[in-house]
Amino acid sequence: MKSLMPRQAALLSIILTLMLSFSCSEDPEAVPQSGEVTLVFDHVVGNFPLSLEDLEYTNANGDGFRVSKFQYYISNLVFRKADGTEYHQPESYYLVDESIPSSKLVSVKDVPPGDYSGLSFTIGVDSARNVAGAQTGALDPANGMFWSWNTGYVFLKLEGTSPQSKNGGLVFHTGGFQAPHNSLRTVSLPFLAGQKLRVEASRTPRVSLSADVLRLFQGVNTIRFSELSSTMGGANSVKVADNYTRMFTVGHMRE
Amino acid sequence: MSLSSFRLGRRYVLLCAALGIAACGSEQDITPAESPSFPAGFPEPIYSYRNNPVTEEGFELGRALFYDPILSKDGSVSCGSCHRQEAAFADPGSPVTQGVGGKEGSRNTPALANLRWSRAFFWDGGGNHLELVPLAPITNPLEMGENLSSVIRKLNRDPEYVQAFRKAFQHRDTVNSQQLFRALAQFMGELVSAGSPYDQFQNGKAEALTPEQKKGLVVFKGKCGTCHQPGLFTDHSFRNNGLDADTPQDTGRHLVTESPTDVGRFKVPSLRNVALTSPYMHDGRFGTLQQVLEHYDTGVRRSATLDPALDGPTPGIQLSQAEKRQLLAFLQSLTDQSFIGNKRFAAPRP
Numbered sequence: 001m002k003s004l005m006p007r008q009a010a011l012l013s014i015i016l017t018l019m020l021s022f023s024c025s026e027d028p029e030a031v032p033q034s035g036e037v038t039l040v041f042d043h044v045v046g047n048f049p050l051s052l053e054d055l056e057y058t059n060a061n062g063d064g065f066r067v068s069k070f071q072y073y074i075s076n077l078v079f080r081k082a083d084g085t086e087y088h089q090p091e092s093y094y095l096v097d098e099s100i101p102s103s104k105l106v107s108v109k110d111v112p113p114g115d116y117s118g119l120s121f122t123i124g125v126d127s128a129r130n131v132a133g134a135q136t137g138a139l140d141p142a143n144g145m146f147w148s149w150n151t152g153y154v155f156l157k158l159e160g161t162s163p164q165s166k167n168g169g170l171v172f173h174t175g176g177f178q179a180p181h182n183s184l185r186t187v188s189l190p191f192l193a194g195q196k197l198r199v200e201a202s203r204t205p206r207v208s209l210s211a212d213v214l215r216l217f218q219g220v221n222t223i224r225f226s227e228l229s230s231t232m233g234g235a236n237s238v239k240v241a242d243n244y245t246r247m248f249t250v251g252h253m254r255e
Numbered sequence: 256m257s258l259s260s261f262r263l264g265r266r267y268v269l270l271c272a273a274l275g276i277a278a279c280g281s282e283q284d285i286t287p288a289e290s291p292s293f294p295a296g297f298p299e300p301i302y303s304y305r306n307n308p309v310t311e312e313g314f315e316l317g318r319a320l321f322y323d324p325i326l327s328k329d330g331s332v333s334c335g336s337c338h339r340q341e342a343a344f345a346d347p348g349s350p351v352t353q354g355v356g357g358k359e360g361s362r363n364t365p366a367l368a369n370l371r372w373s374r375a376f377f378w379d380g381g382g383n384h385l386e387l388v389p390l391a392p393i394t395n396p397l398e399m400g401e402n403l404s405s406v407i408r409k410l411n412r413d414p415e416y417v418q419a420f421r422k423a424f425q426h427r428d429t430v431n432s433q434q435l436f437r438a439l440a441q442f443m444g445e446l447v448s449a450g451s452p453y454d455q456f457q458n459g460k461a462e463a464l465t466p467e468q469k470k471g472l473v474v475f476k477g478k479c480g481t482c483h484q485p486g487l488f489t490d491h492s493f494r495n496n497g498l499d500a501d502t503p504q505d506t507g508r509h510l511v512t513e514s515p516t517d518v519g520r521f522k523v524p525s526l527r528n529v530a531l532t533s534p535y536m537h538d539g540r541f542g543t544l545q546q547v548l549e550h551y552d553t554g555v556r557r558s559a560t561l562d563p564a565l566d567g568p569t570p571g572i573q574l575s576q577a578e579k580r581q582l583l584a585f586l587q588s589l590t591d592q593s594f595i596g597n598k599r600f601a602a603p604r605p
Binding site for chain 2: 132136235
């Protein structure tokens with residue numbers, strides 16, 4: 001640039017400006033302003049709120065247990081309108097951690113305006129990102145949700161204790177994105193009957209999503225801690241994954 | 256040789272970006288105009304550098320990190336402690352890895368070369384991406400025993416590293432793990448070995464191999480080349496080569512897949528520089544190549560998952576004394592002096 005004469009530089013900048021303004025097929029000003037939605041994650045154990053302190057809960061099999069850690073990935077959020085059209089959030093990866101309150105508030109920006117009737121997402125990290133090498137942000141392996149010996153993300157971690165467990169501990173780590181041990185699950189949640197999520201520029205509606213820890217251990221497979229108290233991917237992880245498809249429910253919506 | 260072409264490629268990308276060609280988010284469609292940086296006869300690499308173009312700064316940073324024990328828990332072990340250049344980046348004489356506090360691992364340190372052509376890493380293939388390979392030794396309590404966030408914290412506290420990362424990755428931010436892994440991937444990816452007498456022979460220099468080695472090459476192609484396919488000298492498969500009759504303690508590939516048919520299978524290693532990488536096998540049980548050949552000749556043991564190529568009325572690969580001599584001579588011709596002597600791959604001077 002230094003060597004260009006001022007007139008040439010001016011000409012070049014005009015060309016560049018023209019190229020930039022015509023290079024995208026969509027004119028941003030023609031699109032109505034998008035909105036923002038906040039997803040509020042809430043963790044419960046049956047009828048009780050989840051506490052990482054010293055509270056004891058009971059699973060469907062009657063086994064007592066305490067929880068010290070509860071974290072999971074949510075990815076590829078999709079907002080669906082009544083007419084079937086969908087908004088797929090790009091770069092959609094979130095790590096929700098019971099011990100980090102801010103992680104339970106997921107702010108989704110740039111949602112096209114409209115009335116939405118439901119949403120879906122994947123529990124875990126899609127297979128593409130499991131094989132894409134070093135990632136950043138929520139997917140940074142430094143977050144501790146990554147296996148190095150069998151490369152891939154841990155999708156969900158629940159750790160704690162149970163008197164029924166053979167060694168006293170509970171370590172449920174799910175993961176694995178390849179058949180036959182694929183623990184990725186997509187959940188589709190219609191909003192409550194008659195409720196619409198209205199998205200527009202002037203407001204930030206909140207949708208509350210509740211995850212019930214008890215449902216990790218019941219549903220398709222009843223987990224008895226005396227038989228299974230630890231998973232690290234693989235076939236046992238799939239048993240838990242088959243349950244966690246029903247872990248989430250949509251609660252109320254508010255402004 | 257390759258760095259200048261990569262620089263050119265990067266300029267091309269920058270120019271395209273400046274002209275607005277990439278302004279619609281189709282960045283990934285741009286193929287930098289880079290000439291192949293790999294030896295003739297090698298296939299397209301699996302790790303393409305597309306998301307991590309090699310630069311002098313990035314490579315040098317990766318090299319510094321590779322030889323820096325800062326990556327280990329107590330500052331005592333670097334990648335280079337076990338991956339020694341004079342042994343083609345294997346650990347000469349150690350059957351299994353030696354980690355922090357003198358802890359012993361359970362497997363033999365693999366040699367490092369031509370890693371961009373690997374789809375799966377470690378003896379059991381549990382690693383699926385070159386960039387993330389270092390995470391396993393860094394975090395293994397028996398190897399470097401460190402955790403990743405602690406490594407990143409240490410690097411961010413070191414002004415020289417912060418500056419080197421900023422230069423290598425063109426930013427003014429803090430160091431993150433992606434930059435750590437990408438710098439290491441640049442160094443590891445450039446560890447290309449294709450300058451052995453065998454390669455010179457392939458390139459038309461008939462006198463590069465001795466008559467005995469030429470005979471060995473013929474035997475090799477007939478009896479070893481199915482698995483150790485010439486070129487990369489591996490077919491990247493996982494096989495049970497009959498080391499143990501019973502279910503071994505280390506079940507190999509089975510640890511990754513949980514499939515009973517994978518018990519006792521391990522990755523077929525490349526044989527490049529094999530004369531330097533003793534001891535052999537996933538557990539380093541054989542000290543010499545002679546022992547390895549004896550194993551294939553008379554030591555192969557039957558089990559449910561023994562590789563079909565080694566099974567038969569008499570399991571193994573029958574070799575005459577002359578064939579063994581010729582094979583041993585040939586295997587020496589895979590030693591690449593230009594690789595182990597390359598100063599660019601050596602520990603940087605402090």
